[in-house]
Amino acid sequence: MSGRAQGRAGMRLKVISVGRDKDWTGQGVADYAGRLSHVAALELVELPAERGPHAASIEGEGILAAHGKLKAPSELWALDLGGRELSSVELAQKVGRLKDASIGLSLAIGGDEGLSPAVREQARFVWSLGRLTLPHRLARLVVLEQVYRSFEILRGGPYHK
Numbered sequence: 001m002s003g004r005a006q007g008r009a010g011m012r013l014k015v016i017s018v019g020r021d022k023d024w025t026g027q028g029v030a031d032y033a034g035r036l037s038h039v040a041a042l043e044l045v046e047l048p049a050e051r052g053p054h055a056a057s058i059e060g061e062g063i064l065a066a067h068g069k070l071k072a073p074s075e076l077w078a079l080d081l082g083g084r085e086l087s088s089v090e091l092a093q094k095v096g097r098l099k100d101a102s103i104g105l106s107l108a109i110g111g112d113e114g115l116s117p118a119v120r121e122q123a124r125f126v127w128s129l130g131r132l133t134l135p136h137r138l139a140r141l142v143v144l145e146q147v148y149r150s151f152e153i154l155r156g157g158p159y160h161k
Contacts, residue, residue, distance in 0.1 A: 012104030018111030032144035060116025067106040074104035083126035092153035
């Protein structure tokens with residue numbers, strides 16, 4: 001699904017992550033990507049994982065380049081353990097403000113070495129999924145589920161209980 005835009009209308013949403021989804025996380029990502037494609041123009045970007053002492057820096061360059069391809073205006077949010085934790089309702093409010101203002105959103109998820117400082121510095125918002133360290137593939141699935149939940153909260157749907 002890498003690099004393909006889905007969805008007919010709504011907010012422009014890009015999820016940029018390092019590494020490929022596979023097995024059950026890949027199935028979950030595909031499920032939530034399908035759900036989101038009904039409410040947002042969704043693009044999933046999977047960047048190759050790098051190795052070596054500068055892996056995070058090289059991956060960060062790829063993340064920033066991928067974000068730059070999202071039509072302006074748009075915001076970059078970085079997923080990072082040191083970011084701000086949000087409830088699902090708080091996330092929905094932030095997503096709703098962007099949607100109402102017709103501002104696109106790129107969500108950046110780093111690889112094994114985390115995000116480069118350059119990505120965190122350029123991000124408009126740094127979001128933490130909590131104090132637990134999650135594998136980046138699992139984080140991608142959680143991010144997609146929470147963004148889908150945000151849209152459901154905004155529309156008053158039954159998904160969020």
